[in-house]
Amino acid sequence: MKSVVLQSYNRNIIRAMLGLKVEEVSLPDIRDDELLIKVHAAPVNPSDIAFIQGNYNIVKTLPAIPGFEASGIVIDAGKKSSKYIGSKVSCFVQSDGSGTWAEFVVANVEDIILIKDGMDMDQAACLTVNPFTAYGMFDIAIQYESRAIIQNAAGGQVAAFMRKMAMNNGVEVIDIVRKQASATTLEKEGAKYVLVETEDNFIDRLGELSKELGASVAYDAVGGELSGLMFNALINDSELVVYGGLSGKPIADVNIMDVIFNNKIISGFNLMDWKSEISEDDFLRISNEIQDGFMSGIYNTSIRGISSLEEIVAGLRSYISDMSSGKLLIKP
Ligand SMILES: NC(=O)c1ccc[n+]([C@@H]2O[C@H](COP(=O)([O-])OP(=O)(O)OC[C@H]3O[C@@H](n4cnc5c(N)ncnc54)[C@H](OP(=O)(O)O)[C@@H]3O)[C@@H](O)[C@H]2O)c1
Numbered sequence: 001m002k003s004v005v006l007q008s009y010n011r012n013i014i015r016a017m018l019g020l021k022v023e024e025v026s027l028p029d030i031r032d033d034e035l036l037i038k039v040h041a042a043p044v045n046p047s048d049i050a051f052i053q054g055n056y057n058i059v060k061t062l063p064a065i066p067g068f069e070a071s072g073i074v075i076d077a078g079k080k081s082s083k084y085i086g087s088k089v090s091c092f093v094q095s096d097g098s099g100t101w102a103e104f105v106v107a108n109v110e111d112i113i114l115i116k117d118g119m120d121m122d123q124a125a126c127l128t129v130n131p132f133t134a135y136g137m138f139d140i141a142i143q144y145e146s147r148a149i150i151q152n153a154a155g156g157q158v159a160a161f162m163r164k165m166a167m168n169n170g171v172e173v174i175d176i177v178r179k180q181a182s183a184t185t186l187e188k189e190g191a192k193y194v195l196v197e198t199e200d201n202f203i204d205r206l207g208e209l210s211k212e213l214g215a216s217v218a219y220d221a222v223g224g225e226l227s228g229l230m231f232n233a234l235i236n237d238s239e240l241v242v243y244g245g246l247s248g249k250p251i252a253d254v255n256i257m258d259v260i261f262n263n264k265i266i267s268g269f270n271l272m273d274w275k276s277e278i279s280e281d282d283f284l285r286i287s288n289e290i291q292d293g294f295m296s297g298i299y300n301t302s303i304r305g306i307s308s309l310e311e312i313v314a315g316l317r318s319y320i321s322d323m324s325s326g327k328l329l330i331k332p
Helices: 013-018 046-052 079-084 121-125 130-144 157-168 180-188 202-213 225-233 256-261 271-277 280-295 312-321
Strands: 002-006 020-024 034-043 069-077 088-092 104-108 112-114 148-151 172-177 193-196 215-220 238-242 264-268 303-307 327-330
Touching: 013 020, 013 046, 013 312, 020 312, 034 079, 034 088, 034 121, 069 079, 069 104, 069 121, 088 104, 088 121, 130 157, 130 215, 130 238, 130 271, 130 280, 148 157, 148 202, 157 172, 172 180, 172 202, 180 193, 193 202, 202 215, 202 225, 215 225, 225 238, 225 264, 256 264, 303 312, 312 327
Parallel strands: 148 172, 148 215, 172 193, 215 238, 238 264, 303 327
Antiparallel strands: 002 020, 034 069, 034 104, 034 327, 069 088, 088 112
């Protein structure tokens, strides 16, 4: 099969991208509880960029096939899983021997979602990670009965799902972006409180808005000083949920007094941990709810364009130059 292959990890993103080659590799073997999926589409996510740089918590044996999620059709299965042959699925794959930026991928039956009739297969390619991450994270705001939330990387797709969930639950959102152009786009889409992190009065505005709206949960995908600014802006009895480290910097400038005296906490969110903590029935219910949301037009992953396996380097360049323009889909 044809596949993108990573020859070596490189912290320099340009060198890491240029190290990606398209090669013919043998079809992976499948075990009893595994499925062979013909890939329809696979997105590029920030975790893929971190992976090829060797900066992610998954490190595969090289040469490796990148890509952690995809949609496709099951064309073969191990002995215990033959009932899935012919099914449309969305899959999440972190195993050493496989990856989704290829014509075929092997997934464990536990790591697939059956796709409902009527669900768009491009949207299904981006189903297993971001919508569930937003669902799991928004539940924290519900537990807090928070009247408002703060989030950074607000031009991204997780943040877009969070805005929809907040709107559906009557929760206000303070969105933080790093570029004025992203702020303009979000405002056109109806976002009410958008702040640009480089604006002169950013810290004051963030604090004022947070108090006025009653923000008790903040979601941080960036790290660095911005984490501390968001934490410090939250009202008392509140939580900063860290779920990404896009700046590559450690969390900084957290007000110690808030931690000690004002019941403000910092936590991490990891989709895999969240998934392992909920029952299969709950996961199925949430999956149905999310897929129904896609089919009724409530949810949508914004897609910037399609790339073939051969166009991977140009596609990645375009994605990292402006991540807020939506996901790049790789179609073999
Ligand atoms: N913990 C988990 O379980 C989990 C699950 C899913 C996703 N995530 C994380 O969630 C984050 C967002 O993912 P996504 O799929 O929503 O991303 P995405 O749609 O690809 O968009 C990324 C967004 O982050 C912004 N950004 C990138 N680097 C930044 C920086 N240094 N400072 C400020 N903003 C920056 C981009 O803005 P520009 O347009 O300005 O580039 C863009 O709006 C990622 O860190 C991802 O790894 C975590």
